[in-house]
Amino acid sequence: MENISELTLSEISNGIKSKEFSSEEVTKSFINNSKKSKKLNAYITECFDEALKSAKDFDKKKDFTGLLSGVPIAVKDLFCTKNVKTTAGSKILHNFIPTYESTVTNNLWTQGAFLLGKLNCDEFAMGSSNETSFFGNVKNPYGEKLVPGGSSGGSASALAANLTPATIGTDTGGSIRQPASFTGTVGLKPTYGKCSRWGIVAFASSLDQAGPMTNNVEDCALLLQAMSSFDPKDSTSINTKVENYTSKLTEKVKGIKIGIPKEYRVDNMPEEIENLWKKGIDFLKDAGAIIKNISLPHTKYALPTYYIVAPAEASSNLARYDGVKYGHRANGDSLNEMYENTRSEGFGDEVKRRILMGTYVLSSGYYDAYYLKAQKVRQLIKSDFDNAFNDIDAILTPSTPNAAFKIGDKSDDPISMYLNDIFTVPVNLSGLPAISVPAGYDKNNLPLGLQLIGKPFDEQTVLNLSLAIEKRANFKKNFKTWWI
């Protein structure tokens, strides 16, 4: 079979099970594509030899009991992988080789998958364009000069360009959904507590959540099922049953009530985003859903809240990088000087900005004015959603206020970069599940996504509604392989 790498995850998984092709053939196909696609700079670490060996081993043993038997998968380089370098896109971890495996990746391997490589991302997942990575920016298959979004930019780019059949990312403020929207792929942030955070390089622990990134909604359901679990090693992991999302997946959404929040109609929003949103409403109406106008009055405070809470947690989490236990170390005459030089050399500009911002809002005399205030506003933002969900089942919004932008366009102005996450951040602050599903193109033929937000642990409804949109949008990849 010639074009295995163009198949979906479900097709590949089924094809291996029905012996239509071997795991080795599948793996070779993705390795070949990956080797030809260096220009995208999607990989930080390639594990091609090991993957090929795993595939050959699989073909000998033929254990088809897992959901992902014999499937190679590349993952964001924020997941710790045993004996495989894990950098988080940072110089400070450029030489870090974990001696343990993250729970989420371990779940994938338990389901029969194996590691194809580690994918590029913004440094410590702090960024919306993949430009803050120590290992260089990633390019979007939709254009050599375009960012793939971030922070899971390498994941989104690799997925869209068929370098991996599916991938996993992490989403603290939109880091799965925004790059999915920019690359015409599907990305889901599960409910906080659904997927274990154990073994994921921490950014902001009350917001971080891992999730699937796939070529379609069916794959998304499959991968979510494979990666989620209750994990006693993560104290915020929630003990809910792992659902069989794929068997319950249906586009029959008749009678489901969809909220359209008026506050997401922001100033200067391009007309094509507004039109896409209308199109999404029509798709869901056509599928029998009921549309209701709702209000989430504190939406405009979500980004300022996020930019207090996330840096505060980050400054605390990133205190562990001290040049002593692991990672990069610089010289210094005293212990403090060694710390200061190590952290100055090891962290990039955006990470430093956020650590300093976080240190400031937590520092003596400012804690109440900023951090405590933000925690109160976060309560208001969460209450907006709680109230809305009394009358509706899910919320439809655009995923991003614009399509993929040019490399360098926003990197000099932190605020304009932050504004890119305006529609995705409220969801993280409230711990809700949300997906970005490709729904159309802008006038420059760049993909645009729609976001569906669900009630806590109601990923199924979010997936079903996405399927209804997917069937109607009939979105097809639309780029030339300029990088080969």
Next chain:
Amino acid sequence: MSIDKDTVKHISKLARISVDEKKISNLSKDLTSIVKFIEKLNELKTDKITPLTSIINASLKSRVDEVKDGEIRDQILENSPEKNKEFFVVPKVIE
């Protein structure tokens, strides 16, 4: 509120990040713009609001205090930039 150069120096000291003298004024400018941005929250009256401390509607679970691993000293030391047998090595602290 603006973050002047002295404040940048103070918080970089707290955060244990040495900052190049040449970069301080740029940092001061960037951090000030971010502070102006987050101060939008001051529009809201929040005196009677309880701060959100957990987004999951459950208190943190306690677990049995039991040893589940151990004997992993070599693993813990494996990535250390400088070690001496079973110790991490750091610059001398006591004069």
